Amino acid sequence: MAITTKENTTNGTNPRPKYDPEFTDKVIAATGPNAHPRLKQIMPNLLRHLHDFAREVDLTVAEWTVGVELINEAGRQSTDKRNETGLLCDILGLESLVDEITSKLLLSSSAGAATATPSAVLGPFYRTDAPVLPNGSSIVRAAPGSAWYQQAEPLLTHVSGRVVSSSTGEPVAGALVDVWLAGPDGLYEQQDAAQPDMNLRGRFRTDAHGRYALYCVRPTAYPVPGDGPAGRVLRLLDRHPWRPAHIHFIVSRDGFRTLTTQVFDRDDRFVRDDSVFAVKDELLVGFERREGDERARWSLAYDFSLCEV
Numbered sequence: 001m002a003i004t005t006k007e008n009t010t011n012g013t014n015p016r017p018k019y020d021p022e023f024t025d026k027v028i029a030a031t032g033p034n035a036h037p038r039l040k041q042i043m044p045n046l047l048r049h050l051h052d053f054a055r056e057v058d059l060t061v062a063e064w065t066v067g068v069e070l071i072n073e074a075g076r077q078s079t080d081k082r083n084e085t086g087l088l089c090d091i092l093g094l095e096s097l098v099d100e101i102t103s104k105l106l107l108s109s110s111a112g113a114a115t116a117t118p119s120a121v122l123g124p125f126y127r128t129d130a131p132v133l134p135n136g137s138s139i140v141r142a143a144p145g146s147a148w149y150q151q152a153e154p155l156l157t158h159v160s161g162r163v164v165s166s167s168t169g170e171p172v173a174g175a176l177v178d179v180w181l182a183g184p185d186g187l188y189e190q191q192d193a194a195q196p197d198m199n200l201r202g203r204f205r206t207d208a209h210g211r212y213a214l215y216c217v218r219p220t221a222y223p224v225p226g227d228g229p230a231g232r233v234l235r236l237l238d239r240h241p242w243r244p245a246h247i248h249f250i251v252s253r254d255g256f257r258t259l260t261t262q263v264f265d266r267d268d269r270f271v272r273d274d275s276v277f278a279v280k281d282e283l284l285v286g287f288e289r290r291e292g293d294e295r296a297r298w299s300l301a302y303d304f305s306l307c308e309v
Helices: 023-029 037-056 061-077 084-091 094-109 147-155 229-236
Strands: 156-165 176-180 201-205 211-217 246-252 259-265 298-301 304-306
Touching: 023 037, 061 084, 061 229, 084 094, 084 229, 147 156, 176 211, 201 211, 246 304, 259 304
Parallel strands: 156 298, 156 304
Antiparallel strands: 156 211, 176 201, 176 246, 246 259
């Protein structure tokens, strides 16, 4: 039976529940015999927690309506270029919590998982079908003479590394390394009319030695968008919107579990105060000055370790 902690007393007699103590059980019992197995397993817990929350805070119809409209607004604002509903989950810590749960389940079920690169949240600005480019290419698509490029030029960065098996340490040839990041103005290309389509996005295949290489920019910290429900919630909670400087990756190969992760600039002030709670110590990296390369001022070397299926 669902918990009902709020009680009334009448003339000093035995306390009685403030709200109908059988209501939640009736809702749970409405599930039919042919329900989806996973939903049948998890929905009773969800309903109990959800109903108990409403009772514990004395949720009113007016407040419920605001919450529903918040979710509706996030849905309306979500497109293939921006996932506002996902961002709402991010700032509430839900995606990072689910990421941790998934990682722990993987750790308990897969050989080599303990040495695999940790995962991190996907984030709301991923786009599918970024161009596949040769190793060593640049994902900076802005014209060199543009104002955006002039801002980016001091941050031009060479990123390279290997993809290896977490169980054997052997290189993984033919792995697909999907990379994307925000520009020096703190905006992803779909947020910024000054950037060309698919700027700072690309996919690279590792060579026979598991190596990948690309040119991009050194990431900078940026605030999550404040023009939607997620930003409004942050302001109502008196929370800052900043994310530490990071680069997103999805690394995949047949026979291995797909890795979705981020790497974070360890020198960024927000690595200990990320607005979406995604930073992990194992994903902190250091950028080094790069000499003798007119295409880059900085360099980053980072290897990915994939867990076999």
